[in-house]
Amino acid sequence: MEKKLDRKGLGRGLSALMADVNLKPGGEADPPQPSVGLDTFLPIEVIQPNPDQPRRDFDQSALEELAESIRSKGIIQPLVVRKLSDSTKYEIVAGERRWRAAQLANLHQVPVVVRVFTDEEVMEIAIIENIQRQDLSAIEEAMAFRQLMERFGHTQEKLAEALAKSRSHIANTVRLLTLPEPVQNMIRGGKLSAGHARALIGASDPLALATKVVNKGLSVRETEKMARAVSTKTAPRPRKGREFEKDADTKAIEADLSVNLGMAVSIDHSGSADEGGTLRIQYRTLDQLDMLCQVLSVIPRDFKA
Template sequence: MSDDISKRRLGRGLAALIGEMDQPVPVGDNRAVSADRTVPIEFVARNPRNPRRYFDESVLQELAGSIRQHGIVQPVVVRPTERDRYEIIAGERRWRAAQLAGLVEIPVIVRDVDDRTALELAIVENVQRADLNPLEEALGYEQLIAEHGYTQNDLGEIIGKSRSHVANSLRLLKLPDQVRDMLADGSLSAGHARALVSTSDPIPLAKTIAAKGLSVRDAERMAQNSIKAQNDPKPAAGAVSKDSDTIALERSLSDRLGLNVAITHKGGGGQLRINYQSLEQLEEICRLLEAR
């Protein structure tokens, strides 16, 4: 996309983008196919590319009960796919609950957008409402990067988050499936999972964290001890064990950079190590250092 178009799209605030999507557009505005309308529910299909994968059945049942009493208060946002057929951009949970409630028609707002914009809007809508678990959020970012050429900086501007937030989210995809499943079902938080990314065998650590209900700080200590045991089984002469302040500083720097940071004290000095996985990450480190 051109710089001008990119700036116009990325410059719009998150609230403005969602508000724009959820409001009927005045007659004559060529950004929309139509304003609100009601369509048969069987004419609306889910978007298979929607980043949201998990729907709590009990929450759906509660929402279905509310819909039976009050109807759908907020229309489902859709895009046309073929004659009188639509695909959901935002509102799949309402659509699912409406089916459970036995509705035959649902209110919709129609937006004529391409695949990229539909995916972008779905991610923005869900992130704003905290409807995505950390894994779904990361998968959505990965999809935009892989299929539509977004950079981490682009995504940060679109969703109103820092580039490091995006980078930290993407790091979660390095975890093995078993740990990712625990992240998806809520057994682990994003903070727990980030602490495990750099460990050689995160699965047993993840199980221990979940079973004991450990805090993120406890998880970070476990992860650091695991990494230390792997890389340096015998303490070097003059080495000093990491205290809580050092571990907290490592965490702060890791979150700020979106990269794994390790600090090692040896005598009166020490080492600061930043691990990067791509040239883009190295360039970002250099940019931050030069800016200082």
């Protein structure tokens, strides 16, 4: 049996993942091999997609183009799959687009490399592959990051290091999930960029602002300016002689809390360390409220700051 992978950080990257793939010149594959790590062919019907695949949207026209290429040249790069326990089925680790396009091209079997991976490794590799190919929308990327943090306990620092992203990118991307579902759908559909969406986080009515951005075709800078103007109008007036401009530390705390809770968090500090302030958490559903109540209920009753 293959030894368990010696993993440092997240996954091993696509280059290491594909290192065992060895097609002969001209695209001719070796004869079918049942051994783990060797390339072979499998019938399409015994292969199934990964239910935790980060990418949810597949462009049909792009799939048709890939299918036409497959009809002409075949599948050059094998799919990476793992055998499901107690089953004759195989689950896709990398290559779902090729699998879908192969069906459109009416292929009966596809080249694969069978590997042994844990659920965590499958998730990590799927994210790495899609991010490296820039195939994920900002929302799909955010959901994948959150899933890794929630299911496997990864920290933002670990994700950032493994994916060659900054910690702020991880935090700001996950914060997009605090936006209302209709706004998230605009991002998925390409109507709003991630830059537009980040400017709307924390707004009192992000959906109304997002609609204006789309209808008027505003740039990211114009969106940021509009969001600041709306925030200024709706914000409470500061007491005379006090500035309520948030410092970098306060904004970082807001971002961390928003990511960990999956809800919009705002901190309004009065200015002095002894005067306190207000922390607001905005929930969108009763399920989120219930989850928040459970989190707060674990605080000891005799806790005193």
